[in-house]
Amino acid sequence: MYVAVKGGEAAIANAHSLLADRRRGDRSVPALRLDQIVEQLALGVDRVMSEGSLYDRELAALAIVQARGDMIEAIFLVRAYRTTLPRFGYSSPIDTSAMLVERRVSATYKDLPGGQLLGPTFDYTHRLLDPELAAGADVAEPLQRTGEAEAMPRVSAILAREGLIEPDGDMPQDHIPGDITREPLEFPMARDIRLQALSRGDEGFLLALGYSTQRGYARNHPFVGEIRIGEVQLELDVPELPFAVPLGTVRVTECQMVNQFKGSAKAPPQFTRGYGLVFGQSERKAMAMALCDRALRASELGEDIVAAAQDEEFVISHSDNVQATGFVEHLKLPHYVDFQAELDLVRRMRAEYEARENPPKAEEKKDAAE
Amino acid sequence: MRGQEARDQAERKAAMDTLARSSGDDIVRLWNEAGLPSQAKLLRGPETGLVTLRGRIGGGGAPFNVGEATVTRATVRLPSGQVGHCYALGRDKQKAKLAAVADALWQDPARRTEVETMLITPLRSALTAAHEKRHAETAATKVDFFTMVRGED
Numbered sequence: 001m002y003v004a005v006k007g008g009e010a011a012i013a014n015a016h017s018l019l020a021d022r023r024r025g026d027r028s029v030p031a032l033r034l035d036q037i038v039e040q041l042a043l044g045v046d047r048v049m050s051e052g053s054l055y056d057r058e059l060a061a062l063a064i065v066q067a068r069g070d071m072i073e074a075i076f077l078v079r080a081y082r083t084t085l086p087r088f089g090y091s092s093p094i095d096t097s098a099m100l101v102e103r104r105v106s107a108t109y110k111d112l113p114g115g116q117l118l119g120p121t122f123d124y125t126h127r128l129l130d131p132e133l134a135a136g137a138d139v140a141e142p143l144q145r146t147g148e149a150e151a152m153p154r155v156s157a158i159l160a161r162e163g164l165i166e167p168d169g170d171m172p173q174d175h176i177p178g179d180i181t182r183e184p185l186e187f188p189m190a191r192d193i194r195l196q197a198l199s200r201g202d203e204g205f206l207l208a209l210g211y212s213t214q215r216g217y218a219r220n221h222p223f224v225g226e227i228r229i230g231e232v233q234l235e236l237d238v239p240e241l242p243f244a245v246p247l248g249t250v251r252v253t254e255c256q257m258v259n260q261f262k263g264s265a266k267a268p269p270q271f272t273r274g275y276g277l278v279f280g281q282s283e284r285k286a287m288a289m290a291l292c293d294r295a296l297r298a299s300e301l302g303e304d305i306v307a308a309a310q311d312e313e314f315v316i317s318h319s320d321n322v323q324a325t326g327f328v329e330h331l332k333l334p335h336y337v338d339f340q341a342e343l344d345l346v347r348r349m350r351a352e353y354e355a356r357e358n359p360p361k362a363e364e365k366k367d368a369a370e
Numbered sequence: 371m372r373g374q375e376a377r378d379q380a381e382r383k384a385a386m387d388t389l390a391r392s393s394g395d396d397i398v399r400l401w402n403e404a405g406l407p408s409q410a411k412l413l414r415g416p417e418t419g420l421v422t423l424r425g426r427i428g429g430g431g432a433p434f435n436v437g438e439a440t441v442t443r444a445t446v447r448l449p450s451g452q453v454g455h456c457y458a459l460g461r462d463k464q465k466a467k468l469a470a471v472a473d474a475l476w477q478d479p480a481r482r483t484e485v486e487t488m489l490i491t492p493l494r495s496a497l498t499a500a501h502e503k504r505h506a507e508t509a510a511t512k513v514d515f516f517t518m519v520r521g522e523d
């Protein structure tokens with residue numbers, strides 16, 4: 001027999017209004033505006049766009065406020081919103097070599113065409129908290145340097161001239177890019193599908209796995225061939241126009257990881273590659289993605305699978321923080337009936353155990369029989 | 371004739387690009403200043419949906435899906451018959467509608483110059499200025515390596 005237990009509506013409604021109150025906080029402090037979050041917490045907004053898998057700054061900012069700054073909750077909100085919108089199609093592939101670059105560094109070549117552009121980076125800061133920022137000091141305009149715009153070829157193209165690096169990843173001619181928002185995950189999966197999952201994967205999870213490869217669990221000797229951040233043009237083919245319609249620009253971060261490779265039965269010694277591409281400015285995530293992409297190519301390159309980062313099913317099945325939080329957090333929801341069943345079972349087993357461990361003595365048994 | 375058609379298409383695409391990249395506020399302000407007519411019949415939208423953004427493996431290899439972006443589109447018909455379209459990133463419906471009207475007006479030979487000079491050109495200058503500023507700010511962070519001689523010889 002199943003008995004539905006009702007109740008809790010008033011408690012839930014009151015909890016939600018309490019949440020709204022606590023979210024707003026002290027009313028004497030001005031409420032945050034979305035443009036303040038977009039402008040001043042830009043990298044948090046970028047993370048929500050990247051892992052929410054939806055490029056829309058204002059929506060990501062709204063999600064951050066609504067979630068009280070809980071990033072995974074914000075990502076969850078954005079993912080849920082996505083499902084309410086119709087789909088217009090797939091863009092033409094973006095061209096990162098034509099990016100309006102805002103940062104571009106290479107750890108493999110000092111002097112490369114286009115140069116090393118540090119851009120707005122935390123690198124080389126002293127990581128000292130800034131009391132002036134706390135006091136709301138004015139910030140000077142950045143310096144400008146005018147000059148000819150230099151072409152900025154991808155570092156992979158420079159290495160390719162010597163033939164010592166594998167080409168950009170190709171798929172068979174007739175391959176249609178897989179889409180994890182349309183089809184369920186199946187293992188083993190093609191590299192294009194893996195990259196889609198990694199691009200929306202949890203930054204912390206991918207960072208830890210990337211770190212594990214550096215510490216020796218599937219070591220693959222990575223170098224940052226190049227990181228570039230900037231805006232790329234987005235275009236969409238539509239039936240009503242004779243040309244691809246320009247949609248505007250989006251900011252992305254690309255990481256080309258170059259890995260030493262001593263060769264295997266399947267491939268000669270050469271540099272192999274891992275690729276990272278994420279929404280917004282997020283080089284930690286792009287680098288972690290590239291490390292994981294390379295590690296996950298183990299079977300393609302004929303390497304032994306010895307570590308977690310190389311295990312495709314393990315990595316991809318656990319990289320999505322919305323799925324992960326859903327399954328972990330559901331544990332706090334009522335499991336009264338399940339637990340009741342477990343309790344009965346454990347009581348019975350315990351009774352059997354005790355009966356086995358302390359068998360009743362013969363006289364006692366006789367007494368009991370009488 | 372073929373050449374002219376291709377040039378027209380390239381110019382129309384460039385105008386649509388400028389409109390898509392400009393803010394709705396800028397478009398509305400210039401529209402009002404220019405006194406452009408905005409009467410048009412909405413054939414579709416304005417409506418917001420998703421476009422899945424594609425990248426390429428390794429930067430230049432096979433395409434893969436990266437994630438989605440919000441896009442708002444509109445299609446309008448002018449009283450004079452021209453049909454205009456807009457697709458632009460974001461959720462600004464007023465901008466999508468006005469940009470579609472601009473695209474329709476652009477196709478009217480009697481209106482094209484007006485749309486180009488009063489709307490597209492100022493929008494494009496603002497975008498170019500912002501682009502150049504960003505470029506110059508980034509260029510100031512370029513590393514100029516130099517070497518120092520160490521030791522006796």
